[in-house]
Amino acid sequence: MNLKQAARRLGVHYQTAYRYVRSGRLAAVRVGATYEIAEHAIEQFIAQTEAAQRSPRVLEQPESLAALGTRGLLHDARAAYSAMALSPAGVFDVVADGLARGLGDLVVVRAVSDMGCLVPCAVRHADPRRLSVAWTQVETLARTASEHQERVALAVRKPVLIRHVPQDQLRSQTPPELLQYLDALGSHSLMCVPACHDGVVRAVITLSRDLPSRPYTTDDLAVVARLATIVGAAVARSGAAQSAWRRRRSLMVSLGELGDDATDRKYVQDLFAEDGSAEIVCDTDGRVVCANCAAGAIGEIDVEHLVGLSLDDLVIDGEKDGERDLLARLFVGELSYADAPRTVVTETGAQVRMAVHRGVVRNAAAEPRALVVVATPIPEPESCVRSYPSAG
DSSP states (O other): OBHHHHHHHHTSOHHHHHHHHHHTSSOOEEETTEEEOOHHHHHHHHHHHHHHHSOOOOOOOOOOHHHHHHHHHHHHHHHHHHHOSSOSHHHHHHHHHHHHHHTOSEEEEEEEOTTSOEEEEEEEOSSHHHHHHHHHHHHHOSOOTTHHHHHHHHHHTSOEEESSOOHHHHHHHSOGGGGGGTTTSOOSEEEEEEEEETTEEEEEEEEEESSTTSOOOHHHHHHHHHHHHHHHHHHHHHHHHHHHHHHHHHHHHHHHHHGGGTTOHHHHGGGSOSSSSEEEEEOTTSBEEEEOHHHHHHTTSOGGGGTTOBGGGSBOHHHHHHHHHHHHHHHHTSOSEEEOOEEEEOTTSOEEEEEEEEEEEEOTTOOEEEEEEEEEEOOOOOOSSSOOOOOO
């Protein structure tokens, strides 16, 4: 349809429809001096407009840590982990906040970079003045007063608990620039807990007591150790998600260049990576037209048996309606990308929780041409060592 017909279809003035096209809100193909707008573009515009007017979904508010105690903190950390998509920062914040309020006093979460450096990601203290001093310590200088113990914990992949920190030893290990801050932020009890996943230390959680009257206990250590398993998994999950996003974008660009051949197996199968994430291309009905070997391996199924199946065929019964609804929103044009976890049932009946990243490939007229799916198993939190002291 032309621009005037599109304006009537949307119930707006011709000039308003023209502004939609010029701003990119309404997809159109320029033909000479005019624009042609496909029905799919109209449906996409309407879906996106309605979505923008909807009220956001209200999430259930969790109970306070004071009401739930340790179990509440573990619940909150798992909830943050379950909801994360690309960044582990939310998990870091929930863990650091909860520990600062529940155990105290200073809590620092540092990620381990690819070069082995400790990168501060979350710093918490109930006292705002001491929090400011703490940030000065961890952000201004490469070394901190607790780095020696943190390095020990990272090297042996086990927690370090010092119930009473010898003050002469503390001062000898503190960089001279930081000695001035020991009056405001002492360290009389210390624990450093490595956060691991897949045999690799991903981060370290450090807690420090300002005063000598309440040293940390093995029960305290057990709580932090359980939280560390979630932090380690969050770092691993973030890396996998970022890689999946890059693969999704790459596949979508390549399929876009294929045009009408975007769902032709003889062209698509050469685009897949053989190792790493599961990669699937579906037609505009959400049915698999091609997949890589990793997709078959996750489902414990020959990859050829995936062809022709709908995406909702691959997930458990309780998630089928949600998957159909999400695909409908993608194909109508309300969304172009959707990241939502799903539980996949393998050929042997086992269930695997997956982080699923979807993206719709469209042509210049906003018509959907293919659906790209990149999926990775969601890491299960695991300990650096086989067992920690049990939590109360």
